[in-house]
Amino acid sequence: MAHIVTGDSGIHDVVEALRRGDVVGFPTETVYGLAADIRNEAALQRIFSVKGRPTSHPLIVHIADFDQLHDLAVGVSPACLALLEICWPGPLTVVVSAAPHVSRVCTGGRDSIAVRLPAHPLAQMVIRELGAPVAAPSANRFGHVSPTSALHVANDLGDDITLVLDGGPCAVGVESSIVDFSVTPPEILRPGSITAEEIRAILSHHGTDLSTSSHGPSRAPGMMDRHYAPRARLVLHEAGDPLPVDGAPILRFDTNLVDAARHLYERLRELDARHIPLAHVVLPTPSGLGFALRDRLSKAAAGL
Missing domain, CATH: 3.90.870.10 (DHBP synthase)
Structure with a gap:
């Protein structure tokens, strides 16, 4: 250790x-x-x-x-x-x-x-x-x-x-x-x-535009389709969607985005520490810091 x-x-x-x-x-x-x-x-x-x-x-x-x-x-x-x-x-x-x-x-x-x-x-x-x-x-x-x-x-x-x-x-x-x-x-x-x-x-202010549509091979960390991933399977839901009643835990990331970001990976790690196979995740709206949270959660849920 x-x-x-x-x-x-x-x-x-x-x-x-x-x-x-x-x-x-x-x-x-x-x-x-x-x-x-x-x-x-x-x-x-x-x-x-x-x-x-x-x-x-x-x-x-x-x-x-x-x-x-x-x-x-x-x-x-x-x-x-x-x-x-x-x-x-x-x-x-x-x-x-x-x-x-x-x-x-x-x-x-x-x-x-x-x-x-x-x-x-x-x-x-x-x-x-x-x-x-x-x-x-x-x-x-x-x-x-x-x-x-x-x-x-x-x-x-x-x-x-x-x-x-x-x-x-x-x-x-x-x-x-x-x-x-x-x-x-x-x-x-x-x-x-x-x-x-x-x-x-x-x-x-400096006459420079910004593109948000990256493409081509990975040029930086975190660009793989699946990344940041726990062993648990994550099922993603938009805020306001009806959630299944199947006994699986529900993780909400749609309020207090600063706090949600600070504890994002800790909460995903807790799923694995508790040997939880499946969790439902409520996504934040796609704006501001919500884009970063959606990016991480979408990649954490990909491929399973």
């Missing part, structure tokens, strides 16, 4: 592990990440093997400041920078053209890189003390329910990693919004707590 560490000594232990080429669990405001030093290709490859993740699936690189963005990326547009000035640090990832020196292990073989500046103070401390960005997808088995606590990480990956830095429960609870600036107009590849409406409003 992975050792859960806390405080300054925990930060030190995690940074030393990263310097040795280990992969570690660390907190962000969205979900917990499985982090590796981006300068170490063997460590990056270890992320894929621990998660069981396809190597063509890009990793999100987490940074501590804008200087690290400019080291990793080339040709970042003024509209992109304007968006980041407002939304960073925070739950927004941008896909931009990668600098030549960036490992293509990190980018899934592409010439673009996904970058985020997390708001969680412990994540920033780890990156600053390490002196380099970290690649950090969600710290769970590929396709399964994302972790929002250190214990979730230890339970999922404890046989394959040694350390998890405990930063408490994740404040947001769903993965970051992803906007692809390597295409014109920019596209939302994954909805999150920073909504399409908010992003479009910012970009419009």
Whole structure:
């Protein structure tokens, strides 16, 4: 079982592990990440093997400041920078053209890189003390329910990693919004707590449109048809629909969307912990944060 560490000594232990080429669990405001030093290709490859993740699936690189963005990326547009000035640090990832020196292990073989500046103070401390960005997808088995606590990480990956830095429960609870600036107009590849409406409003001040219709092969995490999935079968219902009376639990995500997002993955994990085979899910309306919740729940329910 992975050792859960806390405080300054925990930060030190995690940074030393990263310097040795280990992969570690660390907190962000969205979900917990499985982090590796981006300068170490063997460590990056270890992320894929621990998660069981396809190597063509890009990793999100987490940074501590804008200087690290400019080291990793080339040709970042003024509209992109304007968006980041407002939304960073925070739950927004941008896909931009990668600098030549960036490992293509990190980018899934592409010439673009996904970058985020997390708001969680412990994540920033780890990156600053390490002196380099970290690649950090969600710290769970590929396709399964994302972790929002250190214990979730230890339970999922404890046989394959040694350390998890405990930063408490994740404040947001769903993965970051992803906007692809390597295409014109920019596209939302994954909805999150920073909504399409908010992003479009910012970009419009800089004469830039926003597309919400991503297409083609997976260019970012979370674009697979089935993802974020518990073992339980989920049956989705719109708010106001009649619900079956079959004894299966009913999970409602149609009120208090901020709280619903924060506890989404915890509630899905509880189904599996209780060995519940089937649950009914009431979806939120498709607007604002509701888009992100519907995205996660639709993918969690797909394919069963």
